[in-house]
Amino acid sequence: MQTAIENLNAMGASARHSGRLLARVPSAVKDAALLRIADSLASRRDEVLSANEKDIANGKRDGLSAAVLGRLVLDAKKLEAMARDVRSVAALPDPTAETFDSRVLSNGLKVAKRRVPLGVLGVIYESRPNVTIDISALCLKSGNAVILRGGKEAIHSNTALARIVKESMTASGVPADAVQFIESTDRALVGHLLEMSEYIDLIIPRGGADLVRRVAAEAKMPAITGGVGVCHIYVDRVADIEKAVRIAFTAKTSAPYACNAVDTLLVHAAIAPAFLPKIAAEMSRGGVTLHCDRRALTVLGASAARNAKVAPATDADWGQEFLALTASVKIVDSIDEAIAHIDKFGSGHTEAIVTEDYTSANRFLDEVDSGVVVVNASTRFNDGAQLGLGAEVAISTNKMHARGPMGLKELTSYKWTVLGSGQSR
Amino acid sequence: MQTAIENLNAMGASARHSGRLLARVPSAVKDAALLRIADSLASRRDEVLSANEKDIANGKRDGLSAAVLGRLVLDAKKLEAMARDVRSVAALPDPTAETFDSRVLSNGLKVAKRRVPLGVLGVIYESRPNVTIDISALCLKSGNAVILRGGKEAIHSNTALARIVKESMTASGVPADAVQFIESTDRALVGHLLEMSEYIDLIIPRGGADLVRRVAAEAKMPAITGGVGVCHIYVDRVADIEKAVRIAFTAKTSAPYACNAVDTLLVHAAIAPAFLPKIAAEMSRGGVTLHCDRRALTVLGASAARNAKVAPATDADWGQEFLALTASVKIVDSIDEAIAHIDKFGSGHTEAIVTEDYTSANRFLDEVDSGVVVVNASTRFNDGAQLGLGAEVAISTNKMHARGPMGLKELTSYKWTVLGSGQSR
Numbered sequence: 095m096q097t098a099i100e101n102l103n104a105m106g107a108s109a110r111h112s113g114r115l116l117a118r119v120p121s122a123v124k125d126a127a128l129l130r131i132a133d134s135l136a137s138r139r140d141e142v143l144s145a146n147e148k149d150i151a152n153g154k155r156d157g158l159s160a161a162v163l164g165r166l167v168l169d170a171k172k173l174e175a176m177a178r179d180v181r182s183v184a185a186l187p188d189p190t191a192e193t194f195d196s197r198v199l200s201n202g203l204k205v206a207k208r209r210v211p212l213g214v215l216g217v218i219y220e221s222r223p224n225v226t227i228d229i230s231a232l233c234l235k236s237g238n239a240v241i242l243r244g245g246k247e248a249i250h251s252n253t254a255l256a257r258i259v260k261e262s263m264t265a266s267g268v269p270a271d272a273v274q275f276i277e278s279t280d281r282a283l284v285g286h287l288l289e290m291s292e293y294i295d296l297i298i299p300r301g302g303a304d305l306v307r308r309v310a311a312e313a314k315m316p317a318i319t320g321g322v323g324v325c326h327i328y329v330d331r332v333a334d335i336e337k338a339v340r341i342a343f344t345a346k347t348s349a350p351y352a353c354n355a356v357d358t359l360l361v362h363a364a365i366a367p368a369f370l371p372k373i374a375a376e377m378s379r380g381g382v383t384l385h386c387d388r389r390a391l392t393v394l395g396a397s398a399a400r401n402a403k404v405a406p407a408t409d410a411d412w413g414q415e416f417l418a419l420t421a422s423v424k425i426v427d428s429i430d431e432a433i434a435h436i437d438k439f440g441s442g443h444t445e446a447i448v449t450e451d452y453t454s455a456n457r458f459l460d461e462v463d464s465g466v467v468v469v470n471a472s473t474r475f476n477d478g479a480q481l482g483l484g485a486e487v488a489i490s491t492n493k494m495h496a497r498g499p500m501g502l503k504e505l506t507s508y509k510w511t512v513l514g515s516g517q518s519r
Numbered sequence: 520m521q522t523a524i525e526n527l528n529a530m531g532a533s534a535r536h537s538g539r540l541l542a543r544v545p546s547a548v549k550d551a552a553l554l555r556i557a558d559s560l561a562s563r564r565d566e567v568l569s570a571n572e573k574d575i576a577n578g579k580r581d582g583l584s585a586a587v588l589g590r591l592v593l594d595a596k597k598l599e600a601m602a603r604d605v606r607s608v609a610a611l612p613d614p615t616a617e618t619f620d621s622r623v624l625s626n627g628l629k630v631a632k633r634r635v636p637l638g639v640l641g642v643i644y645e646s647r648p649n650v651t652i653d654i655s656a657l658c659l660k661s662g663n664a665v666i667l668r669g670g671k672e673a674i675h676s677n678t679a680l681a682r683i684v685k686e687s688m689t690a691s692g693v694p695a696d697a698v699q700f701i702e703s704t705d706r707a708l709v710g711h712l713l714e715m716s717e718y719i720d721l722i723i724p725r726g727g728a729d730l731v732r733r734v735a736a737e738a739k740m741p742a743i744t745g746g747v748g749v750c751h752i753y754v755d756r757v758a759d760i761e762k763a764v765r766i767a768f769t770a771k772t773s774a775p776y777a778c779n780a781v782d783t784l785l786v787h788a789a790i791a792p793a794f795l796p797k798i799a800a801e802m803s804r805g806g807v808t809l810h811c812d813r814r815a816l817t818v819l820g821a822s823a824a825r826n827a828k829v830a831p832a833t834d835a836d837w838g839q840e841f842l843a844l845t846a847s848v849k850i851v852d853s854i855d856e857a858i859a860h861i862d863k864f865g866s867g868h869t870e871a872i873v874t875e876d877y878t879s880a881n882r883f884l885d886e887v888d889s890g891v892v893v894v895n896a897s898t899r900f901n902d903g904a905q906l907g908l909g910a911e912v913a914i915s916t917n918k919m920h921a922r923g924p925m926g927l928k929e930l931t932s933y934k935w936t937v938l939g940s941g942q943s944r
Contacts, residue, residue, distance in 0.1 A: 471939025
């Protein structure tokens with residue numbers, strides 16, 4: 095363990111040093127490295143897939159669930175998608191080339207803010223190997239060093255992908271030690287990683303609620319809190335029923351394990367008789383179980399009793415992130431009640447309203463305090479790629495620094511530059 | 520103590536609730552409240568000054584130093600300056616009226632970021648009563664609630680000022696409970712304040728290094744680290760000696776207790792024989808003691824030996840925030856050595872270069888990683904009012920969220936708004 099900690103410290107020092115060098119690499123050189131990573135994901139496909147086969151074999155042996163194995167498995171199509179992500183990051187403007195808020199003060203001082211990398215990021219993630227590529231690409235482009243700690247179940251895949259990243263960087267003349275990948279799967283190392291405030295400027299947990307809570311509690315450096323999405327859709331008194339059904343249905347079924355999938359439907363009492371039977375039928379066809387409050391059950395009436403996919407809600411259904419084909423349903427008497435429910439039970443991730451009413455739409459936008467607030471569209475648009483960021487390192491539910499999907503700009507800080515000609519106070 | 524903690528929790532809940540109301544108050548109403556505060560600082564001058572006299576009398580009885588009493592004492596001129604600050608905050612644009620990064624995606628979604636208040640701030644500060652007014656004004660304008668905890672030595676002054684703020688808010692129809700002032704001077708309350716993450720979104724310590732360290736270590740909510748400025752001026756090989764002397768001299772003497780006062784002069788060996796005798800003579804006239812490294816002492820030679828205001832530097836002189844009429848002096852052989860020294864000993868607050876060399880100026884701007892980096896001007900320009908922010912709540916040496924002086928914009932977060940017409944994934 096002592097040696098492992100020393101190794102981790104050495105990685106931290108190396109990341110710190112290489113990050114400073116990376117911060118001064120011209121944009122064109124960084125972009126060339128990114129394109130080389132994308133090309134290598136195709137040309138070295140067999141190397142990655144055979145590493146991935148080892149993880150899959152081990153995963154089956156260890157009895158991993160079909161869901162985890164599904165996230166873990168790689169194929170040519172997934173590698174192509176990763177390469178596409180890397181190319182789209184390469185195509186975005188370099189955030190550290192930006193100067194903003196510039197002005198000339200009355201004493202002649204020229205003041206501006208210059209965007210700069212944060213420094214060294216630490217990222218702790220779980221079973222999806224594409225995170226190794228996405229995060230490396232975003233960090234490389236934004237001039238940040240990164241220490242990657244992937245899940246044990248994906249160790250062979252991640253090691254192969256990190257090797258491709260680092261070799262592509264070296265071949266492009268970019269300091270490869272700016273990307274550090276922890277090959278040891280010793281769980282105790284996470285505890286030390288969270289203490290390394292000397293070497294890590296920001297730590298990002300990408301995983302379940304337990305990991306996020308642990309990082310928030312233990313990290314000695316700033317941490318992004320996020321990824322836990324208790325997402326609500328409020329179907330207003332005056333709403334387009336077809337839109338509401340399509341939005342609610344796809345927001346649950348298109349990726350039930352995603353943090354931006356809907357968890358709770360809040361339905362205005364006036365529209366419930368028209369909306370609830372339709373959504374219940376649709377959700378049932380999609381394999382979704384609805385946990386309904388007493389009033390919703392009454393509205394659904396006899397049809398609900400015949401439908402095995404409807405069950406009475408308990409208190410535990412409010413504020414619950416289901417990560418499964420389950421959603422809860424509650425009837426409310428007003429938009430105020432809907433907003434109050436979200437305020438009490440939401441996690442500040444994503445909330446949507448479906449409405450044709452101008453005032454309701456505006457009130458929802460004004461009064462709901464979440465990272466992403468949506469009118470007449472799915473909660474699942476809270477996603478870096480969907481919102482035009484190319485990719486994302488995390489979805490923040492913090493209000494400090496960055497909120498919602500974090501892309502390149504969110505991996506930067508700034509420094510003030512003041513150009514004078516001898517001014518003093 | 521139990522009652523005091525319950526009171527504090529009640530203040531937190533009240534701040535949270537009133538902050539939500541304040542966030543929806545129109546800009547014009549907030550500005551009217553600010554102007555009323557400014558007017559009341561004049562019309563209720565006697566009330567404030569007589570409260571201040573009590574603090575001064577108590578301070579003298581308790582043997583406070585002249586420096587502390589100087590920061591504590593109020594007069595008509597200081598009250599006018601406070602009123603001017605409040606009026607300048609009123610004149611700035613409302614940061615929460617801003618929408619930015621807006622775009623229309625290819626699927627028709629209209630995406631934008633809307634600036635929103637952070638929520639509830641906690642501010643712990645020491646002896647300057649003007650902080651009560653500055654912070655209240657910035658929070659009111661930016662739609663944030665605030666819990667103020669001032670120093671015991673200024674309790675009567677701060678109570679009177681907070682009363683003016685709250686009564687002006689009420690008279691203007693703004694929820695006055697958005698400003699909460701802790702009247703109890705029980706020191707144990709600070710510990711509880713740092714635990715109130717349910718009610719406080721951001722805690723800001725404005726005080727000495729001990730307070731900043733305690734808040735960083737104990738706060739359960741995000742905290743601004745700042746205020747500790749180990750500031751450097753590097754006098755380059757080719758520099759205008761007159762400018763260098765004026766900048767270095769005023770950066771030390773115009774406010775020796777300020778965090779942006781210079782602490783260490785790094786002097787290129789080639790310019791030292793021309794620069795050092797002049798700055799030593801000037802500093803000596805200003806009452807400043809220079810702690811010089813061996814090489815600087817050699818350059819100063821016999822004149823230094825005759826001058827009681829020059830002493831040999833020890834290791835403790837590098838990385839030291841003097842907050843006094845003292846500065847350290849070190850000779851370096853290159854800009855690289857200067858930057859490496861700053862990197863090792865700086866606090867990321869403010870650093871300046873004095874140079875006539877284009878490449879040196881650019882290298883310093885590129886490679887020095889501090890909140891404010893200055894060319895040919897004083898470090899003392901790292902100040903919210905000086906840099907055009909109206910006032911400041913703090914000077915951040917963090918790289919997350921905000922860096923350098925924090926004004927209105929730095930007291931905000933944003934939410935993404937997504938306007939659709941039925942889109943789903």
